Amino acid sequence: MSVYSIFFYLIAALMILSTALAVTRKNMVHAVLFLVISFLASALLFFLLGAPLLGILEVVIYAGAIMVLFLFVVMMIRIRATEGSGFLLWHYLGAGGLSALYVAACLLLVRHSGPGTGAPMPAAVAAPADFGLYLFERHWLGIEIVSLLLLVALIGVLHLGLSPAGQRSGKGGPY
Amino acid sequence: MTNWTLFAPELFMLAAAGLFFVLSLSRPQPARDYAVARVAAAVGLSLTAWAVGAEGVLFAGTYRVDLFSQVFKVLITTGFFLVICLCAELSGVADKRHSEFYLLLAVCTLALMLLTSCVHLLAIYLALELSSYSLYILVCLRRGREKGLESGLKYFIIGACASALMLFGFALLYGTGLSLHLADLARELPGRIHEPVVLIGFVLGLSGFLFKIAAFPFHFWAPEVYEAAPNQAAAYIATVSKAGGIAVLMRITAAAGAGGDQLVGFLMVVSVASMTLGNLAAIAQQDLKRLLAFSSVAHAGYVMIAILSFNAMGLSSGVFYALSLLVMKLTCFMIVIQVSSGGSNIKINDLAGLHIRAPVLAAALMLALFGLAGIPPTIGFTAKLLVFTAAVESGYLWLVIVAMINVVISLYYYLQVLKAAYFLEPKESAPPVRVPASLNFLALVLIFLTVAAGIYPRPFIAAAQAMTFGIIG
Secondary structure (H helix, E strand, O other): OOHHHHHHHHHHHHHHHHHHHHHHOOOHHHHHHHHHHHHHHHHHHHHHOOOHHHHHHHHHHHHHHHHHHHHHHHHHHOOOOOOOOOOOHHHHHHHHHHHHHHHHHHHHHHHHOOOOOOOOOOOOOOOHHHHHHHHHHHOHHHHHHHHHHHHHHHHHHHHHHOOHHHHOOOOOOOO | OOOHHHHHHHHHHHHHHHHHHHHHHOOOOHHHHHHHHHHHHHHHHHHHHHHHHOOEEEOOOOEEEOHHHHHHHHHHHHHHHHHHHHHHHOOOEOHHHHHHHHHHHHHHHHHHHHHHHEOEHHHHHHHHHHHHHHHHHHHHOEOOHHHHHHHHHHHHHHHHHHHHHHHHHHHHHHHOOOOOEHHHHHHHHHHHOOOHHHHHHHHHHOHHHHHHOOOOOOOOHHHHHHHHOOHHHHHHHHHHHHHHHHHHHHHHHHOOOOOOHHHHHHHHHHHHHHHHHHHHHHHOOOEHHHHHHHHHHHHHHHHHHHHHOOOHHHHHHHHHHHHHHHHHHHHHHHHHHHHOOOOOOOEHHHHOOHHHHOHHHHHHHHHHHHHHHOOOOOHHHHHHHHHHHHHHHOOOHHHHHHHHHHHHHHHHHHHHHHHHHHHOOOOOOOOOOOOOHHHHHHHHHHHHHHHHHHHOOHHHHHHHHHHHOOOOO
């Protein structure tokens, strides 16, 4: 076992553990923090696999931006820890069944794949500068569309976020 | 060097959206917003019509301006203009939200125009999302928030699921080494469509477009959204957004060449399920907008027949069908909007005595319903005839028979609506239908189009054939 494999198994275990903790915590803030650890671990995996840019993006976007946003929302609306799990028995059965199916498929895959059965994947390593140049040269229309999308989303959030009382100050609607 | 004149219609639509953004920051004035919107839509339409012959490739090959995209852009801006014309009494939306309403309509129109021209799956996905997001918010703008909010959320969640599936499909395609550029995809895909990964990737990749045209299994949103959206927004979703969806669906499926048995089989399931479910559910509806929603689902099924035929006839009939849907659905929604008072929803029975209250509208409604049911001599009959001919040409006679049975089922509920409009006595309390002269004129134009394209469809068919020739390039 090389030192890389040891790192891999360590990180993978950390990922599974923190994700498991994230979905079982009653306190939402703790759950989000554990999810951040899980994202950091997956970023480490990307580093290990030789994709540093992807790793950094994972840290900046997922662990950094999105999760901090979640944290803000959770803290702002102050969700209290609920009593009981809120799930019924058949929820557990359904989820367990699907997961078992998934694990079985994975085990089957592992069994049938060994040395010599896999197709070699070409290594694609892009320096951040190359990636940025490619993105902005070839797909800048897409980036412009995304910027418009953000504007529209902002309008939507503003509309939804306005207090309903302010909305109803006009004359009564059809409903 | 980018030739910006090719991009002029889109740039104008962007500028119009910017204008409404500025207007939304100032004191709300519905009359001013409406006037500006009408002018902007009219200029946009004429600019698009002027650019109809433009051809070229922009943005490092990801954007293709050709006859197919340009004609669809004309259809889309025409629909946009007509929907704006119906906004004179935008009472379903709070007064201070009118400029946002027009802003979102303009952005959505821009997104649909981009959608018809994009030839890279990444750009297509983004344009699709942009149009969908604008529509989610348009639905939520309905005055009296709860209902609109709930359906808007439902629309959003179903749309997000469809997008996730679509992205997963694209990723699978990319993972097999296929290019995401449609021109390259069209070269490589027909030879590899039988590989399971490629097939699954392609089928999942279609889900976003099936959502857009409200085809099975992504049709659940249609009735609720049509019911809860402001009437004008529902009209937009039923017409303009459908035309954009059909355009992009046709371009993408055309990349699959002759299709392959499994892909055709899947599309057949989608088609048969959409039309059967749509027609059977429509029978039970009392709310006119819900009825139109289910009829949209059924029509998505008919459109799928045109697409799964995978021949030249199928492509041109698909374009013709998109045109016919635009005309007929707009006519129906024009009646919905004019008859409803204060932007409320109307039941079928509210149409009672329409032929006395508003004779021109009643005549337009009759022809549009005949068209939707496929009765000659309307545009809808010709469209169905073309689609069914395409299917028979590819040897799917049984599919045509199933579709014919569906057409008979659909006759029942279309005639129910017609019965209400022509044979029921109006209630004493029924509010009068005020029809401005301009709308009467619009109704006459739509009647003329419905009949003229039904009796003499040759120029339209020729145009559709010219458009779809070399759709991939």
